[in-house]
Amino acid sequence: MADKVSQTQVNPKPNQEEEKVHVFEAWCKRCDICIAFCPTKALTADKDGYPVLTYPEKCTQCGMCELRCPDFAIAVRPRKKKASSKG
Ligand code: SF4
Numbered sequence: 447m448a449d450k451v452s453q454t455q456v457n458p459k460p461n462q463e464e465e466k467v468h469v470f471e472a473w474c475k476r477c478d479i480c481i482a483f484c485p486t487k488a489l490t491a492d493k494d495g496y497p498v499l500t501y502p503e504k505c506t507q508c509g510m511c512e513l514r515c516p517d518f519a520i521a522v523r524p525r526k527k528k529a530s531s532k533g
């Protein structure tokens with residue numbers, strides 16, 4: 447008997463750049479530390495004070511915001527692997 451496999455189509459976001467950094471607002475206390483430590487100033491505060499990746503093109507995914515956040519409220523997505531077959 448063949449199992450039914452639900453096909454969940456995951457549509458790529460039109461602006462995947464925004465997913466370089468994810469903010470967990472439930473944990474974020476809006477202290478701005480991540481914004482202050484971002485070396486490229488890619489983060490800004492939104493109208494409620496939560497960090498938002500306003501300039502995704504500036505984000506180098508250095509990990510500084512994640513490292514400095516005292517509440518583990520911001521996560522940097524892993525960088526895409528470069529195509530390399532060298533082993
Ligand atoms: S990963 Fe680095 S460059 Fe990107 S938002 Fe965080 S601190 Fe800024």
Ligand code: SF4
Nearest residue numbers: 474475477478480515
């Ligand atoms: S450092 Fe963490 S808690 Fe502070 S504003 Fe950034 S994500 Fe929120």
